[in-house]
Amino acid sequence: MRTEDLLAAIATGLWRWDNAAGRVTLDSEAARLLGLPAAPVELTEAAVRSRFHPVDFAEINGIVQLALAEKTLAEARLRIVDERGRVQRIVRSRSRPRIVDGGFELVGTLQEVPEPQPGTSAAHTPITGDWRRSREAFLLDAGRGLAEARSTAEVLRVAAGLSMPGFMPDGLAVFGIEGDRLSVIGHHGHHGDDERPFVAMTLETDYPAAEVIRTGRAIYLPTPEEYSRRYPGTWPLAARFRRTSWAFLPLVNAGRTIGAWMAAFAQPVAFTPDERSVLTTVARMLAQALARAGMQEEQQELALGLQRSMMPTVQPDIPGMTVAARYVPTGGGLTVGGDWYDMIPLPSGRIALVIGDVQGHDVRAAGLMGQLRIALRAYASEGHHPDAVLSRASRFLAGINETELRGHGEDQRFATCLYIEVDPATGLLDIARAGHPDPAIRMSDGTVLVRPTAGGLPLGIVPDADYPTTRLVLEPGETMMVCTDGLIETGGHDLETGRERLRDIIEAHQPGGDGESLERLADALVQAVHGPSSHHTTGPLADRREDDIAVLLLCREAAGCGVGTGGLFAPQPIRRTVLSVAQAEPERIAEARRQVRDVLHDWADPDQVDSAVLMVSEMVTNVLLHTDGEALLVAEITGERGARRIRVDVADSSDELPHRRSPGELASSGRGLMLLELLAGSWGVDPRGDGKSTWFELYEDAGDAAGPVSPESGPAESGPAA
Known part of the structure; x- marks a missing residue:
């Protein structure tokens, strides 16, 4: 038949x-x-x-x-x-x-x-319309959930919560590959020790998951009899769970089998074409989600390793000083970027603080950052001054740019950098700046000032660029903050509004007697930019992109401070600012005026503030006009609020004392000493071994001031006109 x-x-x-x-x-x-x-x-x-x-x-x-x-x-x-x-x-x-x-x-x-x-x-x-609609809705939800999972644990959690239409797995397991052996990536519906038999199982074992990985083909076992007949050697592993149907599907990503997925059912499942179609689709989405999560976790681990190797451990035992630092990579898809900070012990016994930002947020930026950090550490350890360290670093980065441009066609990259040589004993700070934001100083009474420093171009733009050095003094009880532009500008801020946001955080900080206080301030600064409250402090710009953040805090301890210049019982300065203006920097006279106005931001009498600013402008200008050296401005405020005194000294290297003149109505000079006599509470000119110092004082309670007081050492009758 x-x-x-x-x-x-x-x-x-x-x-x-x-x-x-x-x-x-x-x-x-x-x-x-x-x-x-x-x-x-x-x-x-x-x-x-x-x-x-x-x-x-x-x-x-x-x-x-x-x-x-x-x-x-x-x-x-x-x-x-x-x-x-x-x-x-x-x-x-x-x-x-x-x-x-x-x-x-x-x-x-x-x-x-x-x-x-x-x-x-x-x-x-x-006939199957309702089931098919349920299947489509389920697959949409499953795809959305798996696409949003960012880690292997999240992927497994989403997979365990999938409710398949008409047939719900009672147990799930995801198997991976480790060499020639099977591994359990995760499971649901089993106890923790249930994976023990699979720890040493080779891929040649007569087990459905191993066969699926070897062949890349799905295996459906609708009955226990089918399971025990096809896999008698490993059937006892499944028999104790009292399930009735099993599906083992390959996890394939980019044409490569990366593992197997087991779905076990307490109720019988016939594995119809529709059911197999659902399982196959879920397995495909699960494989992609696991591969994506695994890649992200590998990148995270690699980036954290890079970060640990590139970021130094902040040394907490600098005599008389406390340091805190934070690094928060936020830009791009990596967890390490182009920002960095460093602390370098110098041959002189001083400490160098370095903070910088390489252009970009990619792997190349991270690599250049590592190379530049090593180069800076090498140059600093050789004992070079800050200006020489940055000049050599700029030449080094320019050489890398030229090599990569010629060899690989890569775009040139630059880096901003702030290099500070710190003398812990005296608080002296020698600062060289390459296109980086200026440091901010929190004074002992909470006033925050941005200290302008001379600077040059970012590193790597011009090989032979010069980087002038600025000297500041960190007084006892003061804290210096240096950071990358990510801390200032993230959240739609420009340089000005971003600094105002940080100023509020720093001024509100309550300093303590230990390093924990500085650590809390570092956390507060980062939280202000990336914490839950950051959306309340957005800036005026539409661009809200995030950037990497590096911040370094240096506090000079107040305990054991020396006394003021006026003797043993002189009042201790509560605010002090120092600024130098070189002959080639007349534009910094405006910065001197701004510094004095900032120091007097809460002074009771606005007219006295204007007078102080006018006198400072006149004194600094006279130094640049009538001497060959730089002007060193020192402004100190002492006393209790409401009865304070400000003393401003402008020193120069000339030993010729000014003399009083009587300028005519049309004269363009000669009014300097007249202004001091008219506006100052007291004033004078003090000779020094290496020059002289012209000074004035103002008293906050003008009614108690005795009026202008002529200096004890009167002005000389000869010398340059003031």
């Missing part, structure tokens, strides 16, 4: 569909099931398509692709309709697809399914 006769006896037809040629061959039983005369026939694909419900026929291609991927049978339930679109019967198709000439060929059987009753309108809800 022929095969066709045997199949016809059980109401089963044979069909062959050549997708590439567009032809379908039916035997007599298959033709009858499709509503055609019961005779063998070859038809066009279009003629056969008209016999199927269009929704069902459209899904055949997806079912075939799934079967080709899994190398399994393609199974589908198809509705046969008449010319009026009414359902005549439902048939089940089972076929073995294979790829032929750019298309596929199906050879299989058609068998009638007893439901529903013939004559039902095809416009009614399809």
Whole structure:
């Protein structure tokens, strides 16, 4: 008896569909099931398509692709309709697809399914319509959840919470590959020690997950009998969990099998084509999510390792000083960027503080940062002065730029940098600046001033750039903050508004007697920019992009401070600012005026503030006009609020004392001493071994002041006109 006769006896037809040629061959039983005369026939694909419900026929291609991927049978339930679109019967198709000439060929059987009753309108809800809609909604939710997961733990948590339509796994496990062995990445629905048997399991073991990884093909085990028959050696591992169906699917990413996913069911599952399609789609999304999370975790680990190797441990034992630092990489996709800080012990016994920012937020920026940090440390350790250290570093970075531009066509990168040589014994700060933000000083009474320093171009732009040095003094009880522009400008701020935001944080800080106080200030500064409250302090700019942050705090301890210059019982200065103005920097006279006005920001009498600013401008200008050296400005405020005194000294290297003149109405000079006599509470000119110092004092309570007091050492009758 022929095969066709045997199949016809059980109401089963044979069909062959050549997708590439567009032809379908039916035997007599298959033709009858499709509503055609019961005779063998070859038809066009279009003629056969008209016999199927269009929704069902459209899904055949997806079912075939799934079967080709899994190398399994393609199974589908198809509705046969008449010319009026009414359902005549439902048939089940089972076929073995294979790829032929750019298309596929199906050879299989058609068998009638007893439901529903013939004559039902095809416009009614399809048999699997509700299930398919649930499947689509589930896959959308699963894809969204897995796409948002950022770590392996999150991916596993999302996978464990997936509620599949109509068949819910009771247990899940994700297997990975470690060399030639199986590893358990994570599981759900099992105890912690349940993974112990898999610790030493090789990929050659007769276990479904191992076979899936070896072959890249899914394995469906609908019954315990099927499991025990196919895998008798490892069946006891599954038997103790009392589950009835299992699916093992390969986790494939970019064409490479990276693991296997097991879904175990407490209730029997037949693993129909629709169910297998859902499981396959979830496995594909799960593989992509795990690969993405694994890559991010590897980058995180690499970046943290780079950060640990490149960022120094802040030394807490600098005599008389306390240091705190923070590094927060926020720009780009990396957790390490181009910002850095460093502390370098110098041969002289001093300490160098370095902070900088390499242009960019990519791997190249991080690499250049590491090279530049090493170069700066080497130059500083050789004992060079701050200006020489930055000059050599600029030449070094320019050389790297030239090499990479010539060899790889890379764009040139520059770096901003602030280099500070600190003398812990005296508080002297020698500062060289390469395009970097100026330091800010918090005085002992909480006043915060930005200290302007002379600077040069960013490193790497001009190989032979000069970097002048500025000398400041960190007084006892004062704190210096240096940072990269990310701390200032993140959140839509410009340089001015960003500094105002930080000024409020620093002024509100309550200093303590230990390093913990400085650590709290460092945390507060970072939280102001990236903490929960940062959205309340956004700036005026529309650009709200984040940038890497590095911040370094240096506090000079107040305990054991020396006395003031006036003797043992002189009041201790509560505010002090020092500024030098060189002959080649007349533009810094404006900065001197601003510094004095900032120091007097809470002075009771605004007229006295204007007078002080005017006198400072006149005194510094006279030094630049009548001497060959620089002017050194020192302003000190002492006393209790409401009865304070400000003393301003402007020193120069000339030993010629000024003399009083009587300028005419049209004279352009000669009024300096007249202004001091008219506006100052007291004033004078003190000779020094290396020059002289012109000074004045103002008293906050003007009513108690005795009026102008002429200096004890009166002005000389000869010398340059003031």
